[in-house]
Amino acid sequence: MELREIAELVGGSVVGDETVEIRGVTNIEEAGSGDITFAVPPHLEKAAASQAAAVIIPSDISQFAKPAVRVDNPRMAFAKLLEHFTPPVAVERGVHPSAVIGNRVVLGQNVAIMAHVVLADDVVIGDNTVIYPHSYIGAGVVIGSDTLIYSNVSIREGCQIGSRVILQNGAVIGSDGFGFVTIQGRHHKVPQVGNVIIGDDVEVGANTAIDRATTSSTVVNRGTKIDNLVHLGHNVVIGENCFVVALTGISGSTKVGNQVTFAGQVGSTGHITIGDNCVFAARAGIIGDVAPNSFFAGFPARPHKEWLRAEAYINKLPDLVKKVKELEKRVTELSPEG
């Protein structure tokens, strides 16, 4: 494929030799002499110095040391190219003879139900949905179209999964919430009779666990992307288009707005409300309601600026101790008995 053709595909304009042949798409570090990569500031020089044959760059860059394609959004163009150069994983459609299909199951057109999948009674699966081996779909689960469920996933009874959802391997949707009533030191289980609702275009990471609600629903709204090994407690509601990064845990009944980002290993207490557009830095520990548009860090989580200031004051402590010692000395010298 010539660079000219790539520019057409991504709606960009060529800088330099438009006949350069492109055979692959990869990142800067790995790019060889037949590859195209992409770069945005501050990585432009690194890309220029790489082995790559060509680079996708922002449209506000007019000159570049290599053949380049200028586009408004280099990341998006790069994603488009990756898709173009990567044939979709070939999947044989149909129901594998080793799959076990319950009563009254409804399967859409063109589904792939692979080896050893188990669909319990009353499951409904939309068109083009693919389920990999060893995944278990509980009774009454409804799954939309074009959804991709990798191997060893468990979706428990009564849960609802949207369209174009991706569940990575080992994800658990609808395990019991952690609800007990303690009487005289013994913990009695509160039946967890709700479900989980996963909206359209959601992605759930490997070995992530999302608990079903005690009653009603734990909800992950559309477009939200959840990383690996995340815990969402019962009755949690996550808004649209959020990011929940690996090893984060959100305790029961907490409600999260739209476009919220939880960086890695964040924790949140339960029964609180977090507004739209909040960002929590890695390791933030959230202990109360958070207003929309907040950027929080630290534990207990507070505005990022405050956290930085507190950290700075802690770093000044040795200096402060020294100053106080000097003051003590000076005051002693000044005092009558000094």
Add this chain to the structure above:
Amino acid sequence: MELREIAELVGGSVVGDETVEIRGVTNIEEAGSGDITFAVPPHLEKAAASQAAAVIIPSDISQFAKPAVRVDNPRMAFAKLLEHFTPPVAVERGVHPSAVIGNRVVLGQNVAIMAHVVLADDVVIGDNTVIYPHSYIGAGVVIGSDTLIYSNVSIREGCQIGSRVILQNGAVIGSDGFGFVTIQGRHHKVPQVGNVIIGDDVEVGANTAIDRATTSSTVVNRGTKIDNLVHLGHNVVIGENCFVVALTGISGSTKVGNQVTFAGQVGSTGHITIGDNCVFAARAGIIGDVAPNSFFAGFPARPHKEWLRAEAYINKLPDLVKKVKELEKRVTELSPEG
């Protein structure tokens, strides 16, 4: 079901109209006009203002704005009602033809061994125990009665599981402990030849991993409830009726007493002893033995009051720096050259 009947069921007394018809049981936020919910302080007003038809309240409340049932323990009554209104998940008893059963396996009465379950040789399963699809039960494992093992669970060779135990989806019981001997920079595996013993009435959360002992047993004693994504290292012993909340990790050979609570994302070093009735706040990082009845927080974990005090002092730092600056100025003014 009339409110009068519900009061009988939970052993309570009605306040207000005892003929109100109840069709469902749910939480305050979700309650509709046919539902009963429960409330304890400080949520009583919220419940009174809800859509609910009736509320279960503590017996020391004599007046309420809605029809209510007064009971000694509203949570317990609520759990009882949830059970009453929820039929148990219907499970077909017997051994599914796709299950693979090893030699000398002993199955109790009324078990359900579902599709694609694998029971290795010499497994013993008690009466009424249910095992969901894709769970693997290793050689020589003994499981008690009325135990519920959800899908994609692994129980490795030689482990013992009590009665009325619940293992949520993806839980791993008896993976190898993390034991190596490092010689000249290479790590040699110490064979992990012990097992895991899970007591009666224990619950283990989704994708939680409990390692087998190097020798002897890793033990979770009866009544303890473990949340999702928890790690228990080899030779850990957890007492009775503990809570271990999500994303907590307990390192090898640590011994924990009874009635201990680890809130979310707690970590503990190995080879220590934690006394009965301790409570560890979320994110506590335990680095040494802890006496019984301690309430610890922070990292390194210390008495909660000390931790609060240290946090308060940190918050006072800007003020302290200001004071020292002022003092410096005053001392300079007082000094002969000032």
Add this chain to the structure above:
Amino acid sequence: MELREIAELVGGSVVGDETVEIRGVTNIEEAGSGDITFAVPPHLEKAAASQAAAVIIPSDISQFAKPAVRVDNPRMAFAKLLEHFTPPVAVERGVHPSAVIGNRVVLGQNVAIMAHVVLADDVVIGDNTVIYPHSYIGAGVVIGSDTLIYSNVSIREGCQIGSRVILQNGAVIGSDGFGFVTIQGRHHKVPQVGNVIIGDDVEVGANTAIDRATTSSTVVNRGTKIDNLVHLGHNVVIGENCFVVALTGISGSTKVGNQVTFAGQVGSTGHITIGDNCVFAARAGIIGDVAPNSFFAGFPARPHKEWLRAEAYINKLPDLVKKVKELEKRVTELSPEG
């Protein structure tokens, strides 16, 4: 087996009665009157006071209160004994009839492909490799010899696994990296078309998730041991002979040298470089490049000594506040209006 024979087996010398009969191998706490255990300082007295029949001790100890075997490395000798006393888990070789084998799969000599295993097309498995039930091996995966894959493991398409590797139950190798391009608030998936390469002699813990690279490879080099519930992001490279302890998360594209130790619950930001021989204390939060041979702690992670000093200063704060109050009083007394 007499103690004399054990000494021969481990290349040590007996102190005391060399005819003592040894029937088992276990740790100090569990040792009974027929068992041998091992001890190194500071546990020698505990071992001497135990029920054990004999103890393996360091060769620089010349006297001991019990029959003992002196060796250069007691841990290594103990590991050898454990192996000797423990017959390897008996595994029936061959392909179980319920396993599903794709097209063009190549199986080595003496493999065990157990019940319900699924091998997709073009998988290659080396000699003596064992795969437990419910594990899924994706298309084109290549696995070396003498590798042990426990139940419910997922290895996704195109990944490469070395020889003598151990994958504990529920591990996920090759799930999609967490890569998105956000445009006008919506997150678009960047196809994750790379793979994961696991070197020889690596161990991966239960329910650990290792993401495939966006392009090229996420790599875990030979001899590295990874504990349970660890997250490795896309394009991470871990060197040789590292330890990654439970609940640690390493973000995308971070490169780690050889012989690095991450203790429990450590987190690292992405796109950084960590040198050889670094040690990170539990809970360290790594936010930038780290030079070789560093011993870091705290969040943000810094040299362990600095972290200790900062902690010490924080502990001195109450004292400092008191001193400043006293100084204020003294200065007021000294001042003209005092």
